Amino acid sequence: VINNHPDVSLKTYRQVKEVVDRLGFQPNTAARSLVTKRSYTLALITSDIAHYPQQILAAVEYNARQKGYKLFVNVIDTSSSTPSLQDVKSLFDLLSYQVDGVIWAPEDDVKSSGFWNDKLRELNIPVVCISAGKVDYLPFIAVDNRLGGFIATTHLIEQGYKQVGIITGPLDLVPALERKSGWQEALNKFGEMFQQNLIVQGDWMAPSGEAAMHKLLEDFPQIDAVFASNDQMALGAIQAIFQRGKRIPEDIGIVGFDDSPSSAYFHPPLTSISHHFNELGMKAVQGNRHKYG
Amino acid sequence: VINNHPDVSLKTYRQVKEVVDRLGFQPNTAARSLVTKRSYTLALITSDIAHYPQQILAAVEYNARQKGYKLFVNVIDTSSSTPSLQDVKSLFDLLSYQVDGVIWAPEDDVKSSGFWNDKLRELNIPVVCISAGKVDYLPFIAVDNRLGGFIATTHLIEQGYKQVGIITGPLDLVPALERKSGWQEALNKFGEMFQQNLIVQGDWMAPSGEAAMHKLLEDFPQIDAVFASNDQMALGAIQAIFQRGKRIPEDIGIVGFDDSPSSAYFHPPLTSISHHFNELGMKAVQGNRHKYG
């Protein structure tokens, strides 16, 4: 075979060829894992891949790969309170692959989380849960929403803003509450003069962010900054600010929160607090018991 | 064991328990696939999970699961023209799991695509490529960007807009070109009176969409609608439209294109053309030879 890829350096090509040749006798992992009792695979189980933060997925995949693990990705529906038979089958089916560990990454609105937590706990393989808060009886890695809210708010305060409001998520959800706590904590820490009542609740969606911002500006004309608890609501808030003829960041400062990598493309570019996803993925793969339930 | 999950119906609980019990003797897929020569796994290989359209990932996972396959997800770096040894190893390592099929989903800006296409072609397992256009010597499923552009533009024309411009992506990329072709096709089909030169190029990012929209509005004051070739640029364009005191959709109509599920949350809600992701995922899993290279 000749190197017919001019874009590939000869050195790399030779190395690659050597690997391929060496693996020409195609090892069979099934046979290997049959005797070693290890599969060198990890399973990422999540509840909705289309909405689950991509960065977490990417970080888990990256770290698994770095450690030499292959990654299964499997979705199970947790939105209904009754787990489906199909999902249970799907899970056990996956486990029959002798996966070496499970990374359990449910969304927050999980109704049947108790069921799945228990099921996963009964397995005799390592399980790590990536969550927004404390998880009972299961090792978990918590995305630190409180710290995020604290950092976001601190960022605004340090830029000199004096009246920092918040647009929260639905306050029956842990991440929304935690982000709000972080906001409050920052206000307390940096000055007692900050008003603590500049709060409007949203529902994570952009339109609610817009409505919330309008309300904040009406109820508290003195407001000069806002921490939007996620980027979508920040987007809506930006619209509201524009609609009222105010400028960013001269008149109103705004900080968003995580989730989408696209936030960097917002205009005006949105300062957004991001989680330490890579660290999170690394811990999940290592199965480190970061915090206990 | 008692059903201590009040949220789970007794019937479901019993069914689940039966499955668990039946699987109590824990089948071992490694042993099975050793003799059957099948692993009942599929591998999704992509170039950057954090930027790769989530819906495609979700659709592939969903359809794989429906067909009883487990899904490996593996990222390889294709952005550099020289494939890394690590990536080649990673790929062959994965194949040693005897995967039953590979779904090869590179991003458009792949520099070493030729290398990887060839490598994958040499394998004696089914490979399907999900791509933006034609792929040589490999079965592929093409996202129909041209049709998308056609539909988007038609949508605007049918709403009565008379001067439909376009903000394109980088025109050296196939998807950008195809979307533009679709736009042109629609203009031709629906009326010769449409101006064909209302074109400004962007770079997929929001700021370029904003700049492009400003330029369109300056160069062609008669413009009353625009097809933004992706949602990020549409976002930027919306900003520009607002900044000039124009209203959407009264003064200017706008349609975006695909990619993010978040586009529905834009404000004003962005009409956005989406791909038929589920169909795409299904075809990829079926290994259907939708089109040939």
Added chain:
DNA sequence: CTGAAAGCGCTTACAG
């Protein structure tokens, strides 16, 4: 129709 045996491709403990 039932059940014991052979064998998939590896790893590992053990004999030489």
Added chain:
DNA sequence: CTGAAAGCGCTTACAG
């Protein structure tokens, strides 16, 4: 240190 043998947990073809 080297090499043949045993065995991982299944499926399948074959003997009874």
